Amino acid sequence: MGDWTAISGNLLYAAFFIYLIATFFFAGTIRDKKKGKSRIAGNIGITLAIIGFITQIGYFITRWIASGHAPISNLFEYTTFFGMMLVFAFIVLYFIYRVDLLGLFALPIALLLIAFASMFPTEISPLVPSLQSHWLYIHVTTASLGQGILSVSFVAGLIFLISQVDQSKRSKHTIWLEVVIYIIAVTLAFIIVSSSFSATNYEATFEAPIEGQQAEITYNMPAITGPYNGELISEDAMSPLFQAPEWMRGEDAAKKFNTFLWALLGGVVLYWGTRLILRKRIAAAIQPLLNKKVNPELVDEVSYRAVAIGFPVFTLGALIFAMIWAQQAWDRFWGWDPKEVWALITFFFYAAYLHLRLSRGWQGMKSAWLAVGGFGIIMFNLIAVNLIISGLHSYA
Amino acid sequence: MKEITCECGHVNPEGTVLCEACGKPVEQNQHIDGNEDKKLLNMRYDGSARRSQTYNRTIIDKIWNFFSSVKVGVTLIFITVVASAIGTIFPQSVFIGGADPATHYKDQYGIAGQIYYQLGFHDLFSSWWYMLLIAMIGISIVIASIDRFFPLYKTLKKQKPKRHELFMKKQRVFGETKSDSIDYETFKANLKKRRFKVYEQDGHILAEKNRFARWGPYVNHIGLIIFLLGAILRFIPAFYVDEHVWVREGETTLIPGTQGEYYIKNESFTLETYDKDNPDDAKFKEAIENQDGPIPKTFRTDAVIYERTNQGVAGADPDLDVIKEGSATLNNPLKFDDFALYQASYQLDEFSEMSFKIHDQDDEDTNYGEFTVDLTDPQSTYELDGGFRIEVVNYFPEYEMQDGQPASVSKYPKNPAFVFNLYPPGEETPETSFLGIGANIGAGENNQYKLGLTGFDTRDVTGLTVKKDHTLGIISLGGAIFMIGVIQGMYWNHRRIWLQPRLDGAWIAGHTNKNWYALRMEIEKSIEGTHIEAPQDQYEMKS
């Protein structure tokens, strides 16, 4: 039993590094001026991406054997699976359009997702009664596949924006593009900060009133903000700079808020550090590297095609299968639970995208921004709804 | 009807933008699709005559035009998206566990909660204006679809391979070839190999494939409408029953919502939790230890369902026939007839019986008589063998002190407490005592007797939802049609290629409803070995 768990963990590490190496090869495709060489780099990149994907499938199967149920039942498992689906969707679209750049952007995003996932508890957890259904597998895998395909639309949209936004002057486009890059930096900072403090086993324990009772809360990062009316009881821990606002009452609310502040600050350091070194907007620094490689019409079409392929899959998985399961488990196929509402919002959003594109001719820039917005909604549903607005859906 | 006769001889209906047969722009109507002075034609609905673009006189025309606009449709969708997102900021009032929304939002979330409540977001999804939004989207879908489907269908049916010059030149994908060695046969063979249908008229070629993909949106919109209709039918009771019933272990009760026809007996309710010492669950050891409380594994009700055979006989005790024995767990409802029973909630260890004895105030070993209270049916007085009489003055099933007064917070015997009047034999003035679990406060200082709890029985209670839903079939049908429609529209693309022979060579043009890059690849493969030159994409992306 323990063996399977260990094998599974190692396979996930392996997949991570293979994706990383594949990314370098895709990076090679833009550096080489000679067409032949870049072709070879691209071929190696995609081959590695496929090997990495198969390795990650290995992780998935072995973890399934170890736990006795499909590993999609908590935030760690779900997010890693989502990363895997993103890679899969990238591979499919690569074979339709053969755009190497797609790999250079899709794989790092998958890497970020997998690393992000590993910051959450990774132990194998049992299934509570409501999750004991085959529909768990069917619904979650299809919904996640749909989200993965839709995310490729974001990846292509991002390439479009980085290569096409006019960087010669400041505009709404340049600012928002930097915001997107900053958010990516925040994610990276979260991963770096969490893993550094957990490597040093940092602990700071507070005593604070939670729902009328004194409770102990243990932070794993130095407290920038402490619990409301909390008292630090660990000896050699840093005392908080300020208290969390009163309305953050949940047991872990202040702790999550603290982690969030660390990520935001870390993001500032990473982002401005890089920007000071480059001495220009990050997107402006990347743009010249892409220009020769990007055919805007092609990238725009890839972004749209991903929505066209992903929208039906997402609808099937996140709405239809979800409704069938909810009907069985909770006697109603729809209950306006926050997670359900956000799936509906995603559906409506992409329906609007398709209508705007088809009937109002939104292409290029506008369409790319919509793709970014759609990904924002997907990530919000995955992370914020799970961590902040938790509903019946029992992840994490 | 002011019909328009084209120079090719075809008679078009009023409002036509491009001749249905040859595609020639109808001069006076080019403003409709904004084609004037444009390099390219707007081919969205093939220049067909749409009602919404043709008439704008009566109020009906105006309503029709409003709802048929995609701009309006998308605006409605965006408003719904934003409203729904706001609706998830705080929990909806159905999720606040029975608290009073008027105070709950203010208490929990302060001023923001107060505003949220006052704007009605606490019950957004059943509010009239949210329903109105959904209804307007529904109307919009119907009208927009009718407005476009019929004209588009007719136009595509009437199209001819021989196209007007202007039509060809103003296509997005267009190319001219000057050559006298064009191999038309190879071109046609290539197209057929790529599964195009090839039509010819005086040497002009039209190759078309996947026209059915154009109907995808209309199919999926029909699915959405059927789905919405199914959802509306739930407001009719014959289609939809939704009740809840509590059944104690060992008890038989009527199932609500079944018109007195069915009864249920709860044989037993079982709650299992994961146990790290159980070899099956050992792999979850770490997770079980990290969790504060126990992690539930199963909730199960074993039950017997009875049908009443003497239904309608007033006053008679029901005669019950067993029709089903089985169990309901989460994810596996117990089904009978049109009904399904869902494991929805439970209450462990509810008190069913409590026994008391009378003893001397300061000697617990004395015994002047015993009695037992059945908590589902407490009597008002109990006459004991020794001549003592007990009067139940007050019974609190779930006792709690509120503002210094004893009160019951529910009618379920979860923490029963009593106020008894005790009449010793022959006495007319009672001694009053108050009794609860672990609380025996003699109400009078100089009581001679005292009541003591000698035993109790508990049992579990299961909460089941009773559902009958005849709308599920309609809703599933809507969902299925929707899926067929989206797949039809998204996974196939309607493509057309025209070839027009010229004196010095040929013109080629192409059109698709999506994925232009892929269309150009397809054309490039079709012209291999034909001496036709690859067309250009005349569209310039304005980013």
Ligand code: HEM
């Ligand atoms: C949320 C509900 C809706 C969904 C899921 C939906 C779905 C779709 C889909 C998937 C398409 C095909 C788009 C493409 O090919 O790129 C489409 C097309 C279309 N939809 Fe909707 N739709 C919805 C609501 C509406 C509304 C409210 C309107 C009203 C204005 C509308 C009008 C149209 C029109 C005019 C088309 C184009 C038809 C054509 O090209 O012939 N839809 N819809």
